[in-house]
Amino acid sequence: MAGSGGVGRTALRTGRFACTIVRMFDTYLRLWDLVPDGGPILTASGGVLPVVWHMRPAMLKVATCDEERRGNALMTWWNGDGAARVWLHDSDAVLLERAQPAPTLAGLSAAGHDDDAIRIACAAVARLHAHRAPAPPAVVPLHDWFYALLSHDTDDDVLRRSAATAHRLLAVQSTDEVVLHGDIHHGNVLHFGDRGWLAIDPKGLRGDRAFDYANLPCWMVFDQGFIERYGFPITGGKPGVAPPQWVPSAATLAGLAERLAIPAYALEATVKRWNAQVAAGRDDDFHRGEAAHDQWWGDAALRGGVQASLGPIDRGPFYAVEIKSGALGTKGGPKTNVNANVLNVDGEPIGGLYAAGNVMSSPMGMTYGGAGGTIAPGMVFGYLAGRHAAGNPLFADEAAR
Numbered sequence: 088m089a090g091s092g093g094v095g096r097t098a099l100r101t102g103r104f105a106c107t108i109v110r111m112f113d114t115y116l117r118l119w120d121l122v123p124d125g126g127p128i129l130t131a132s133g134g135v136l137p138v139v140w141h142m143r144p145a146m147l148k149v150a151t152c153d154e155e156r157r158g159n160a161l162m163t164w165w166n167g168d169g170a171a172r173v174w175l176h177d178s179d180a181v182l183l184e185r186a187q188p189a190p191t192l193a194g195l196s197a198a199g200h201d202d203d204a205i206r207i208a209c210a211a212v213a214r215l216h217a218h219r220a221p222a223p224p225a226v227v228p229l230h231d232w233f234y235a236l237l238s239h240d241t242d243d244d245v246l247r248r249s250a251a252t253a254h255r256l257l258a259v260q261s262t263d264e265v266v267l268h269g270d271i272h273h274g275n276v277l278h279f280g281d282r283g284w285l286a287i288d289p290k291g292l293r294g295d296r297a298f299d300y301a302n303l304p305c306w307m308v309f310d311q312g313f314i315e316r317y318g319f320p321i322t323g324g325k326p327g328v329a330p331p332q333w334v335p336s337a338a339t340l341a342g343l344a345e346r347l348a349i350p351a352y353a354l355e356a357t358v359k360r361w362n363a364q365v366a367a368g369r370d371d372d373f374h375r376g377e378a379a380h381d382q383w384w385g386d387a388a389l390r391g392g393v394q395a396s397l398g399p400i401d402r403g404p405f406y407a408v409e410i411k412s413g414a415l416g417t418k419g420g421p422k423t424n425v426n427a428n429v430l431n432v433d434g435e436p437i438g439g440l441y442a443a444g445n446v447m448s449s450p451m452g453m454t455y456g457g458a459g460g461t462i463a464p465g466m467v468f469g470y471l472a473g474r475h476a477a478g479n480p481l482f483a484d485e486a487a488r
């Protein structure tokens with residue numbers, strides 16, 4: 088650290104911007120009686136410095152642009168309800184309670200518990216949306232936030248598709264507008280010990296609350312027409328047999344939305360758009376039915392055409408099943424030879440050690456050929472391992488090299 092409690096300049100990027108931030112940090116260190124407690128983190132929109140304030144670990148966050156100032160004002164308004172608590176603030180800076188280094192949502196996700204991470208993030212967002220207090224700070228409506236995207240023609244395909252999606256989403260008249268966080272992701276919901284999981288770094292927007300959740304949770308919605316034609320796969324797929332009780336259902340889409348705790352107007356608008364696309368014979372949003380794979384796996388009676396994958400949702404009762412991501416196979420793991428014998432780093436078989444199934448490096452390499460591409464090799468290599476272990480290998484050790 089540079090002398091007299093100042094910020095260590097060697098850790099900073101050079102240039103005028105870094106100097107400005109360092110000066111701002113120094114100002115607040117003096118003004119708020121803070122002691123630096125780690126290296127600064129600089130971004131294009133400001134900087135953050137770990138500090139200690141009256142024996143308490145804290146973060147000094149200084150804004151250099153309006154977007155960050157808006158976020159700081161919003162953090163102050165939330166007053167620690169679903170967000171990190173702001174202890175001190177002025178127009179450019181906030182002094183925040185400091186999160187614990189672990190656990191983190193990214194860590195949970197990497198350990199295979201992303202469902203839990205998403206649930207935690209959604210719970211934090213729900214608290215933010217429920218916050219009611221007088222005089223909310225100035226926030227930006229979603230239409231204005233997307234102004235640059237919506238108002239400029241571009242040749243870039245990704246930007247054009249993004250603009251089309253934004254147009255469509257913003258065209259739906261929201262009846263569920265709230266002050267939004269605007270940038271919820273695994274790095275912006277942190278653990279604060281006894282205070283639990285809380286949000287940081289909001290953008291300060293206003294709009295439909297679905298914006299903060301993106302598309303999770305996500306539902307597969309189908310109707311009575313689907314059940315009568317195809318049945319429900321988990322109950323054996325017998326046409327006409329109603330889905331089991333645990334599948335949420337309702338006579339109307341609005342009733343289904345209520346059961347799913349999602350806005351009825353949004354579900355109705357989504358289904359209306361879908362039905363219009365079905366009638367037109369093309370899914371402009373996701374291009375379902377266009378791939379040869381879709382046309383083969385869709386309705387067998389309509390095989391070979393787009394309609395094999397497009398059907399209307401227009402006859403109650405309506406049903407929904409929550410869609411979760413999962414893994415059905417893997418491609419990494421120890422390499423084996425053709426007898427399923429695990430190889431060491433030199434490519435030599437390790438006596439008595441075998442691998443088959445998801446635990447082994449896939450014999451398919453990086454590809455997944457389709458249904459059966461995991462169980463079949465699992466069985467084959469299990470069989471080969473058994474034969475080898477019993478001293479009756481299908482392939483001689485020499486040939487297995």
Ligand SMILES: Cc1cc2nc3c(=O)[nH]c(=O)nc-3n(C[C@H](O)[C@H](O)[C@H](O)COP(=O)(O)OP(=O)(O)OC[C@H]3O[C@@H](n4cnc5c(N)ncnc54)[C@H](O)[C@@H]3O)c2cc1C
Binds near residue numbers: 413443446458
């Ligand atoms: C919805 C779905 C549909 C699928 N459809 C198909 C399909 O149509 N055709 C196809 O070929 N494949 C399909 N698969 C993939 C296939 O089911 C799996 O790849 C295959 O079952 C993996 O077999 P495995 O024996 O390698 O692993 P697993 O079946 O996962 O067996 C691993 C076992 O080890 C146990 N275990 C884990 N850790 C420990 C521990 N520390 N101590 C003791 N036991 C432990 C687990 O409990 C589990 O019983 C599908 C998968 C899913 C999820």
